[in-house]
Every structure is written in C-alpha cells, then in structure tokens.
Amino acid sequence: MTDFSLSQGISVLAAFAAVHLLVAASPGPAFLAVSRTAISTSRSAGLIAAAAMATGALIWAVAAFFGLHLLFAQAPWLYDALRLGGAAYLVYLGLGMLRDAWRGGSGEGKAIKLAPGRHATFVHCLAVQLSNPKAAVFFGSIFVTLLPATAPLWVKGAALAILAMNEFGWYALVALVLSAPRARRIYGNAKRALDALFGGFLTALGVKLALER
Numbered sequence: 001m002t003d004f005s006l007s008q009g010i011s012v013l014a015a016f017a018a019v020h021l022l023v024a025a026s027p028g029p030a031f032l033a034v035s036r037t038a039i040s041t042s043r044s045a046g047l048i049a050a051a052a053m054a055t056g057a058l059i060w061a062v063a064a065f066f067g068l069h070l071l072f073a074q075a076p077w078l079y080d081a082l083r084l085g086g087a088a089y090l091v092y093l094g095l096g097m098l099r100d101a102w103r104g105g106s107g108e109g110k111a112i113k114l115a116p117g118r119h120a121t122f123v124h125c126l127a128v129q130l131s132n133p134k135a136a137v138f139f140g141s142i143f144v145t146l147l148p149a150t151a152p153l154w155v156k157g158a159a160l161a162i163l164a165m166n167e168f169g170w171y172a173l174v175a176l177v178l179s180a181p182r183a184r185r186i187y188g189n190a191k192r193a194l195d196a197l198f199g200g201f202l203t204a205l206g207v208k209l210a211l212e213r
Contacts, residue, residue, distance in 0.1 A: 004148075012155060015146055019142065024057070029205050032202050033129075034049040034053060036198050037125065037175070039184055039187045040187060046175025046178065046179050047175050048121045048122050050168050051122065052121070052124075052125035053126075053128075053129045053167050054164045054165075054167040054171070056125075058167075065156065068136045068140070079133055079137075086206075086209060087131070088206070089128075089206070093206075094199045094202030094205075097195050100199075101199060131209075
C-alpha cells in the first residue's frame with residue numbers, strides 16, 4: 001500500500017479546489033442559465049438552478065472517474081452524438097429566448113420555465129449543465145493532472161465533494177447577486193434587450209459546441 005500522507009492529500013485538494021473554481025467561474029451556458037433564472041424569476045429559483053449545476057458537474061465528474069473520457073477516445077462517435085445533441089439543445093433554448101425578445105412578450109423564455117414548478121427549473125438547468133460532454137473530458141484530464149494515481153479513496157471522494165461545493169457556491173453567489181431588487185428592476189426595464197443578449201450568447205455557444213471537435 002503506497003504511503004500517502006495527510007499533508008500530501010491536503011496539498012493536492014487545495015490545488016484541485018483552486019483550479020476547478022477558476023474553471024467553474026468562467027462564463028458559459030451554465031452561467032447564463034443561472035443568471036437569467038435568478039434575475040427574471042426569484043432568488044429561490046436561482047438557488048435551485050445553482051443546485052442543478054452542481055449536480056450536473058458531479059455527474060460528469062463521477063463519469064470521468066469511471067473512465068467515460070477514455071470511452072469517448074475509443075468511441076468518438078458517442079462523444080460526437082452527445083456533443084451535437086447538447087449543441088442542438090443549447091441552440092433551441094437560445095432561439096426560444098430570441099423569439100421571446102423579438103415578440104416582446106412578458107412570459108418566461110424557453111431556457112427557464114418556472115410555470116410547472118421548481119422541478120422543471122431544476123431539470124432545465126441540469127439539462128444545460130449536461131449538454132456539453134467536453135466536461136467529462138475536462139474532468140478526466142484534471143483528475144489525471146492533479147490527482148496522483150496513488151491517491152487514496154478519501155482524497156478522490158474529497159475532490160468530488162469540493163467540486164460540488166465549488167459549483168454550488170459560485171452559482172449560488174451569482175443567483176444571490178442577480179436576484180437582488182436592483183438587478184431585477186434593471187432586467188424589468190430592459191427585458192427585451194437582455195433576453196436578446198442572453199439568447200444570442202446561448203445560441204452562439206451551442207453553435208460553437210457543434211463546430212468544435
């Protein structure tokens with residue numbers, strides 16, 4: 001049994017936490033989904049969206065631990081199928097928001113539908129987080145790079161816990177900031193323009209995902 005000290009584990013986990021937090025905070029479809037949920041609906045809905053993003057990231061990370069990224073390397077058609085399916089979903093959501101902005105309606109866009117309840121919010125946001133299979137490839141590479149092969153199970157389990165906390169903590173902060181009364185007033189005064197901006201970015205991200213290899 002390879003000796004792996006507590007200090008080594010803490011050092012590895014600290015590096016992992018810092019790198020992952022930087023990645024989690026980078027703009028992307030998840031950020032757009034949480035932002036629009038919080039600013040257009042409510043603080044509680046934004047926190048539900050944050051929980052969905054943490055859940056989705058954890059799903060991809062666990063899949064990477066079990067070698068999904070290696071499966072993608074052996075079966076690129078599977079990766080391409082998931083990538084194109086996710087890209088189509090993001091484009092669908094983005095175009096729905098652009099359509100709502102064009103019509104100038106007051107209803108919620110396709111990206112976040114709160115009418116059916118909290119469950120629908122969670123499912124929509126989880127789908128956004130799961131729309132990009134590149135996450136499994138990323139997690140696979142970051143685990144190989146930052147987690148030694150000799151790392152014990154407690155280090156790997158702690159890494160997954162840190163990942164979930166980073167994801168939820170960051171997106172919860174986004175939700176809390178953007179659900180503030182001032183932010184919601186700004187959104188209400190410029191709803192069409194902001195919906196068009198959100199929809200345009202989401203559509204562009206979907207197209208970018210479809211074109212990437």
